[in-house]
Amino acid sequence: MQRSRFILTLLPALAIALAPGLSLARAGDSSSMGSRGSMTFSAPPRTNTAPMGAAPMQRSMTAPTPGYGAPSGAPGYASQPAMAPRSSFTSGLMGGLIGAGIGGMLFGHGFMGGGLGMMGFLGLLLQFALIGMLVRWLWGMFMNRAPAPAQGPMMRQGLPGGIPGGMPSGMAGGAPAGPPPIQIGPQDYQQFEQLLKGIQAAWSAHDLNGLRAMATPEMLSYFNEQLSQQVSRGLRNVVSDVRLQSGDLAQAWAEGATEYATVAMRFSMTDVTMDQTGRIVDGSPTEHVVATEIWTFVRASGGHWILSAIQQAR
Numbered sequence: 001m002q003r004s005r006f007i008l009t010l011l012p013a014l015a016i017a018l019a020p021g022l023s024l025a026r027a028g029d030s031s032s033m034g035s036r037g038s039m040t041f042s043a044p045p046r047t048n049t050a051p052m053g054a055a056p057m058q059r060s061m062t063a064p065t066p067g068y069g070a071p072s073g074a075p076g077y078a079s080q081p082a083m084a085p086r087s088s089f090t091s092g093l094m095g096g097l098i099g100a101g102i103g104g105m106l107f108g109h110g111f112m113g114g115g116l117g118m119m120g121f122l123g124l125l126l127q128f129a130l131i132g133m134l135v136r137w138l139w140g141m142f143m144n145r146a147p148a149p150a151q152g153p154m155m156r157q158g159l160p161g162g163i164p165g166g167m168p169s170g171m172a173g174g175a176p177a178g179p180p181p182i183q184i185g186p187q188d189y190q191q192f193e194q195l196l197k198g199i200q201a202a203w204s205a206h207d208l209n210g211l212r213a214m215a216t217p218e219m220l221s222y223f224n225e226q227l228s229q230q231v232s233r234g235l236r237n238v239v240s241d242v243r244l245q246s247g248d249l250a251q252a253w254a255e256g257a258t259e260y261a262t263v264a265m266r267f268s269m270t271d272v273t274m275d276q277t278g279r280i281v282d283g284s285p286t287e288h289v290v291a292t293e294i295w296t297f298v299r300a301s302g303g304h305w306i307l308s309a310i311q312q313a314r
Contacts, residue, residue: 025237025282026271026291027203027310029226033059034219034309036262036296037255038179040064044294044311047248050264052314054294060309061218179253184261191305192263192297193244199307200239200269203227215307216298234276241288242269250294254301261305262296264313 032055036042040062046053195214202210203223211223230236245266252261268290272283283289296309 025226025230025273026239026269027199027223028293030291030312031059032057032309032311033222034296034307034311035060035062035216036309037062037253037258037260037298039251039253039260039262040309042178044250044262044264044296047250047264049246049248049266050250050292050294050313054264054311055314057309057311059222179255182252182254182259182261184249184252188261188305189247192247192261192265192295195297195305195307196244196265196267196295197242200242204236204238204240206231206236213306219307219309235273235281237271237273240270242267243288245290257301258298259301260296260298260308262294262309264292264294266290266292 034057036044036057040057040060041064043056044054199211199214201207202214206227208220208224208227212220215223245268247263247265250262250264253259268288270283270285270287271289272280272285274280292313294311294313295307296311297305298308299305
């Protein structure tokens with residue numbers, strides 16, 4: 001009888017603990033969501049903090065559009081180098097002429113036959129012309145099939161004690177492919193760290209007004225949905241004692257009067273989930289867990305940064 005009572009008492013706790021989305025819930029529910037402007041569906045460059053890169057965006061209100069940053073395949077980021085179009089008629093004609101010429105040589109009539117006199121001379125000129133066309137055709141095929149050179153981001157050494165400064169990786173030393181880069185300074189890095197801690201604190205307090213001041217309306221809608229799910233389950237996720245361990249600037253660019261910065265951050269925290277009575281059903285209040293995420297911030301030129309996207313590190 002006592003054993004049955006114990007099992008009945010334990011079942012609700014197990015149901016809560018095993019419910020999806022509880023473990024390491026933190027702000028964003030450990031998912032990849034938000035918008036990065038025209039770069040939303042383009043993989044951020046890898047950094048020392050996130051050497052495997054970022055997971056693709058799972059939820060975004062930005063529609064894919066042609067041009068830089070647009071996906072060329074699904075669901076990942078990788079794209080294959082395009083091959084230049086070739087005329088099937090030209091390929092077929094050249095193949096037929098070459099085949100006929102080779103057949104003539106094999107049967108002892110020369111590439112264009114064994115004619116003499118003027119016809120033989122004209123045939124000789126035509127042979128040279130066809131050989132020249134053949135060389136150009138083969139060269140074109142070779143060039144079209146040659147793979148494009150890899151253009152991976154350069155790994156940069158960070159400054160001691162925090163997020164590195166300087167130009168975004170892969171953008172220094174020449175004109176970048178895509179939107180123009182911008183400079184990020186120490187004050188920007190301080191804002192990024194403050195937003196990391198402030199958003200986790202507002203998330204833990206279910207403070208939507210506080211989140212509204214630190215995130216885009218899109219990110220606020222995702223936070224609101226996730227917090228509503230917690231309330232519906234009678235739960236509260238609390239993240240505290242957030243400490244930034246390392247960070248790297250992956251990208252920083254401008255799109256008109258709007259500026260973006262994508263930063264990889266590794267941080268530690270205590271992450272617990274409690275029920276309505278305050279009983280901890282997931283996590284530990286004394287043990288720190290470590291997470292690595294790629295956050296993108298946005299601002300109007302000259303304004304304050306706010307959060308526009310969170311992506312999980314691969």
